[in-house]
Amino acid sequence: MSNTNTRTRTTEEEQEETTDASLSCPECSGKVVSDDEHGETVCIECGLVVEEDSVDRGPEWRAFDSREKDKKSRVGAPTTNMMHDKGLSTNIDWRDKDAYGNALGAKQRKKMQRLRKWNERFRTRDSKERNLKQALGEIDRMASALGLPENVRETASVIYRRALDENLLPGRSIEGVSTAAVYAAARQAGVPRSLDEITEVSRVEKSEIARTYRYVVRELGLEVKPADPESYVPRFASSLGLSEESERRARQLLQNAKEQGVHSGKSPVGLAAAAVYAAALLTNEKTTQAAVSEVADISEVTIRNRYHELLEAEQDIPIA
DNA sequence: ATGGTTTTTACTGCGTC
DNA sequence: GACGCGGTAAAAACCAT
Numbered sequence: 425m426s427n428t429n430t431r432t433r434t435t436e437e438e439q440e441e442t443t444d445a446s447l448s449c450p451e452c453s454g455k456v457v458s459d460d461e462h463g464e465t466v467c468i469e470c471g472l473v474v475e476e477d478s479v480d481r482g483p484e485w486r487a488f489d490s491r492e493k494d495k496k497s498r499v500g501a502p503t504t505n506m507m508h509d510k511g512l513s514t515n516i517d518w519r520d521k522d523a524y525g526n527a528l529g530a531k532q533r534k535k536m537q538r539l540r541k542w543n544e545r546f547r548t549r550d551s552k553e554r555n556l557k558q559a560l561g562e563i564d565r566m567a568s569a570l571g572l573p574e575n576v577r578e579t580a581s582v583i584y585r586r587a588l589d590e591n592l593l594p595g596r597s598i599e600g601v602s603t604a605a606v607y608a609a610a611r612q613a614g615v616p617r618s619l620d621e622i623t624e625v626s627r628v629e630k631s632e633i634a635r636t637y638r639y640v641v642r643e644l645g646l647e648v649k650p651a652d653p654e655s656y657v658p659r660f661a662s663s664l665g666l667s668e669e670s671e672r673r674a675r676q677l678l679q680n681a682k683e684q685g686v687h688s689g690k691s692p693v694g695l696a697a698a699a700v701y702a703a704a705l706l707t708n709e710k711t712t713q714a715a716v717s718e719v720a721d722i723s724e725v726t727i728r729n730r731y732h733e734l735l736e737a738e739q740d741i742p743i744a
Numbered sequence: 745a746t747g748g749t750t751t752t753t754a755c756t757g758c759g760t761c
Numbered sequence: 762g763a764c765g766c767g768g769t770a771a772a773a774a775c776c777a778t
């Protein structure tokens with residue numbers, strides 16, 4: 425594929441698309457084509473992306489011609505921050521065979537045993553590394569319990585790594601810092617989880633999480649804006665089985681509230697919950713305050729108070 | 745520690761199915 | 762009568778100082 429660079433980009437792209445006979449578009453039942461470069465399966469009739477994120481074994485960079493493509497394509501396994509050594513460490517096979525599958529002599533075997541031992545020692549070299557190993561396990565556990573996407577776990581891992589590098593750990597539990605990292609990462613990624621939700625899956629108390637979180641954010645100079653109420657809306661709306669329409673209305677209410685500055689000082693979760701409830705009301709969909717209170721972990725009283733404010737704010741605006 | 749603000753808890757009254 | 766909703770008062774939690 426890279427032997428001629430006279431091919432134009434468009435033909436090259438067409439070459440990379442292979443039609444997938446096993447699938448047809450659910451919307452228009454047209455033909456479906458898989459685009460490996462973007463890891464998507466897409467309908468050629470209406471452009472609907474039938475499947476995305478299927479694979480990513482390709483280069484990490486986008487290439488604009490084939491020369492560049494050769495230069496930039498990735499060599500070796502992808503690295504990940506989720507393994508304590510980024511997946512780059514050496515592993516020595518435990519079988520006493522050489523590369524051809526022949527058994528080793530006694531002398532060689534001894535040597536290999538020694539090598540394995542030392543390799544293992546270096547792999548989890550000091551307390552820091554072992555520390556990391558455990559923390560990353562925790563991060564992974566909590567992230568999946570909260571249904572957080574891959575990139576959040578990566579971010580959390582990075583945060584933890586940094587905390588470790590800056591010697592923020594002494595005096596604080598691994599658990600606490602990992603939890604704080606997850607909390608921060610989720611917020612940074614725009615898919616926040618409330619402190620209560622985090623506490624659910626952590627082995628540490630809420631107060632400690634909060635304390636550690638503040639500390640880590642300050643020491644690392646992390647930029648975490650106050651959680652945007654809107655980012656809670658989709659989650660709440662979907663667990664309540666509300667329509668797109670109400671979700672949109674809820675967003676609208678929140679934006680409006682933001683413009684009028686009604687929201688300062690109030691808990692974002694409460695605002696979001698109230699907006700969802702109010703939106704359901706406006707679109708005549710059945711929900712109860714109790715139900716919203718349940719999924720949002722916010723008292724009904726707060727929902728009442730907030731949603732009155734939201735509706736009032738809405739009253740003032742439409743004149744313009 | 746303190747005071748101000750927000751959220752929660754607990755309880756009560758009203759209307760509807 | 763249970764349910765959904767609204768309001769209130771007092772307690773608790775939170776935050777900045």
